[in-house]
Amino acid sequence: MIGQPSLYAFPDSSALQQNLYQYILQAQSDALARHQKFKVAVSGGSLPKLLASPDLLSSSDIHWDRWEIFFADERAVPLTHPESNYALLEQEFLSKIPRTRPRPTVYHIDPNMLSDTQELADAYERALIGSFAAKDSVKLPIFDLLLLGCGPDGHTCSLFPGRELLREEVAWVAAIEDSPKPPLRRITLTLPIVTHALKIAFVATGAEKKEVLRKIFDTHPEAEGQEVLPCALVNLGAGHKVSWFCDQAAVEGVSFPKKSSL
Numbered sequence: 001m002i003g004q005p006s007l008y009a010f011p012d013s014s015a016l017q018q019n020l021y022q023y024i025l026q027a028q029s030d031a032l033a034r035h036q037k038f039k040v041a042v043s044g045g046s047l048p049k050l051l052a053s054p055d056l057l058s059s060s061d062i063h064w065d066r067w068e069i070f071f072a073d074e075r076a077v078p079l080t081h082p083e084s085n086y087a088l089l090e091q092e093f094l095s096k097i098p099r100t101r102p103r104p105t106v107y108h109i110d111p112n113m114l115s116d117t118q119e120l121a122d123a124y125e126r127a128l129i130g131s132f133a134a135k136d137s138v139k140l141p142i143f144d145l146l147l148l149g150c151g152p153d154g155h156t157c158s159l160f161p162g163r164e165l166l167r168e169e170v171a172w173v174a175a176i177e178d179s180p181k182p183p184l185r186r187i188t189l190t191l192p193i194v195t196h197a198l199k200i201a202f203v204a205t206g207a208e209k210k211e212v213l214r215k216i217f218d219t220h221p222e223a224e225g226q227e228v229l230p231c232a233l234v235n236l237g238a239g240h241k242v243s244w245f246c247d248q249a250a251v252e253g254v255s256f257p258k259k260s261s262l
């Protein structure tokens with residue numbers, strides 16, 4: 001039963017962060033009960049900053065030593081580059097974990113592979129295979145949680161609308177040479193890996209997201225065989241496993257039923 005995603009609308013970013021913290025705590029506790037690890041993939045954009053709430057960073061219920069953090073997408077730039085998602089996560093989130101607490105394990109791209117985007121993607125896929133077990137024995141890796149953003153054009157990770165890549169079925173990680181959002185060269189988890197995760201949280205805030213959220217939740221292009229936006233493909237493929245954490249400004253005018261608490 002795929003079911004429907006949950007669309008949460010919170011009055012402000014502080015309420016959003018408190019609820020996101022509770023949701024992450026629950027996902028962590030489910031994951032630790034299942035396999036003593038918490039395997040999470042994160043996007044770039046505004047997400048790392050929103051993730052960095054005092055609730056989460058200072059919580060003694062967060063078991064950082066059990067966290068394995070991956071990148072849902074990454075730009076083919078050095079790890080210290082201003083456009084690196086790793087650098088962003090380090091600056092906005094990882095560096096704010098109190099020094100007295102253990103560091104999570106972070107799986108970043110191999111900075112020695114930057115010259116060839118496909119090799120970079122293949123190397124990151126091998127890192128996933130190393131962590132999730134051999135690709136032969138597991139058909140798809142199962143992330144405990146994906147924390148994703150939603151672009152104003154409906155992209156998520158580096159899965160952009162109208163691209164052939166949305167139909168990828170074999171690769172876990174794909175290369176992009178011509179991203180419409182700079183920089184051009186990126187790697188991304190593919191759609192089957194995204195929808196296979198146990199939980200998927202989108203975080204979308206601000207009025208600049210309201211048009212795309214209306215399209216994602218209130219239109220049904222799939223019914224007419226029309227192109228479906230990547231975020232809507234995640235909703236369709238993962239259904240009830242998907243939760244959207246939004247503020248009021250982002251959901252203004254969206255008719256899809258909204259929830260105000262977890």
Ligand SMILES: O=C(O)[C@H](O)[C@@H](O)[C@H](O)[C@H](O)COP(=O)(O)O
Pocket residue numbers: 043044045046047073074075085148149150151152155156157158181
């Ligand atoms: O590397 C990237 O470009 C991001 O991973 C990308 O997928 C991002 O999450 C969305 O563009 C939303 O970004 P905002 O949250 O900043 O709108």
